[in-house]
Amino acid sequence: MKNDTDMNTKISERIRYVGVNDHEKVIFEGLWPLPFGVSYNSYLVIDEKIALIDTAEAAFSAEFLANVKRETRGRSVDYLIVNHMEPDHSSLISDIRDAYPDIKIVTNAKAVPMIKGYHGITDNILVIREGDTLPLGETSLSFHMIPMVHWPETMVTYLAEEKTLFSGDAFGTFGAVDGGIRDTEAHLCGWLDKSPDCFTEFSDEMTRYYSNIVGKYGQTVQAALKKLAGVEIERICSTHGPVWEKHVADVVARYDRLSRYEAERGVCIAYSTMYGNTAKAAKSLAAELAKRGVKYALHNLCTENLSYAYRDVFKYDTIAIGAPTYNNDIFPPAYTFMYGIGARLVKNRRFFAFGSYTWAGASVRLLDEMAKKQGFELISDGLSFPQGYSPEKCDMASVAELMSR
Numbered sequence: 001m002k003n004d005t006d007m008n009t010k011i012s013e014r015i016r017y018v019g020v021n022d023h024e025k026v027i028f029e030g031l032w033p034l035p036f037g038v039s040y041n042s043y044l045v046i047d048e049k050i051a052l053i054d055t056a057e058a059a060f061s062a063e064f065l066a067n068v069k070r071e072t073r074g075r076s077v078d079y080l081i082v083n084h085m086e087p088d089h090s091s092l093i094s095d096i097r098d099a100y101p102d103i104k105i106v107t108n109a110k111a112v113p114m115i116k117g118y119h120g121i122t123d124n125i126l127v128i129r130e131g132d133t134l135p136l137g138e139t140s141l142s143f144h145m146i147p148m149v150h151w152p153e154t155m156v157t158y159l160a161e162e163k164t165l166f167s168g169d170a171f172g173t174f175g176a177v178d179g180g181i182r183d184t185e186a187h188l189c190g191w192l193d194k195s196p197d198c199f200t201e202f203s204d205e206m207t208r209y210y211s212n213i214v215g216k217y218g219q220t221v222q223a224a225l226k227k228l229a230g231v232e233i234e235r236i237c238s239t240h241g242p243v244w245e246k247h248v249a250d251v252v253a254r255y256d257r258l259s260r261y262e263a264e265r266g267v268c269i270a271y272s273t274m275y276g277n278t279a280k281a282a283k284s285l286a287a288e289l290a291k292r293g294v295k296y297a298l299h300n301l302c303t304e305n306l307s308y309a310y311r312d313v314f315k316y317d318t319i320a321i322g323a324p325t326y327n328n329d330i331f332p333p334a335y336t337f338m339y340g341i342g343a344r345l346v347k348n349r350r351f352f353a354f355g356s357y358t359w360a361g362a363s364v365r366l367l368d369e370m371a372k373k374q375g376f377e378l379i380s381d382g383l384s385f386p387q388g389y390s391p392e393k394c395d396m397a398s399v400a401e402l403m404s405r
Contacts, residue, residue, distance in 0.1 A: 008316060015046075018070075019239075022038050045136060138162075169239055184245065204311065209240065216343060264316060278389075279385075321354075
């Protein structure tokens with residue numbers, strides 16, 4: 001495991017980074033792959049009083065506490081700000097309290113029962129409300145509630161003197177951070193083709209993080225963006241990924257677009273297959289799109305984690321799902337994927353279904369019904385073909401032509 005002290009932890013004269021990189025975890029939340037790892041970010045604001053903002057994942061207790069002690073240089077930590085109670089950021093609340101017995105926990109009312117439930121802590125908690133401030137000396141912190149981005153207790157903390165937003169999971173991304181935590185020096189850990197632009201490197205992992213975890217909450221993300229529109233932000237300190245300074249406008253615009261379910265022209269082709277016939281149809285569609293210069297992504301739902309296909313549903317404006325009929329229903333991997341699209345409340349998409357059958361075709365009709373419930377625009381009634389694949393049965397050239405318009 002890399003040592004986070006190799007990174008520059010000084011964000012400003014007042015702000016220090018005390019988070020950790022996780023290069024070992026391969027599945028996040030028991031669901032989502034982490035090919036580049038993940039960071040658990042935590043920050044200190046150092047003034048006459050010291051405030052610690054969020055903690056880290058349980059496995060990193062020793063490293064995290066060492067980071068805090070290194071940056072505080074023998075001083076006590078006065079406040080622990082809890083923006084979000086998800087365990088990857090709150091697991092070490094008890095450890096911090098053991099290390100600093102007089103520390104006061106600062107959070108909102110909705111987080112209080114969660115702190116009790118996870119840690120058994122009920123005392124020395126300062127409950128704050130929307131717009132409250134916490135003076136630290138020459139600086140002060142203020143608080144804004146952004147419920148359901150993406151838990152009900154979620155809030156953000158703002159340091160006006162530095163125009164810095166401590167945003168919790170908002171504006172976060174998968175991927176451990178190499179080189180330095182600030183976006184002027186950060187690189188995506190393990191990314192072989194390093195770009196001089198941090199946002200370019202993290203772009204797909206930010207979209208994947210949003211689509212996998214936050215995607216359902218577009219309406220509340222929009223409400224949060226509107227609430228914070230009047231706040232002057234020159235730095236975003238998220239709990240995952242780089243500290244955004246150069247790219248503040250880029251990441252806010254990305255979240256705005258994703259939460260509106262806006263997408264670029266292109267096709268997410270996601271297919272499941274039993275004996276290869278639906279797979280052949282999917283690859284035929286991909287080839288026809290390529291001939292026309294249409295962007296596309298191709299995902300095998302039987303062998304690939306759904307995480308990447310969900311990313312491309314948020315990236316592209318057209319969804320093409322292939323599934324054979326199975327027990328007079330949708331083949332389960334495709335059904336699970338389509339259900340997940342619905343659970344994320346995805347809107348404003350064009351849709352096309354295709355798939356094979358042997359004696360009774362049902363999957364295309366049922367996929368179309370699910371798409372209509374989502375309000376998707378059907379490109380056609382779909383393509384359901386009997387028995388084996390052949391180009392004659394599957395006129396994907398005509399379908400691709402419709403998708404290119």
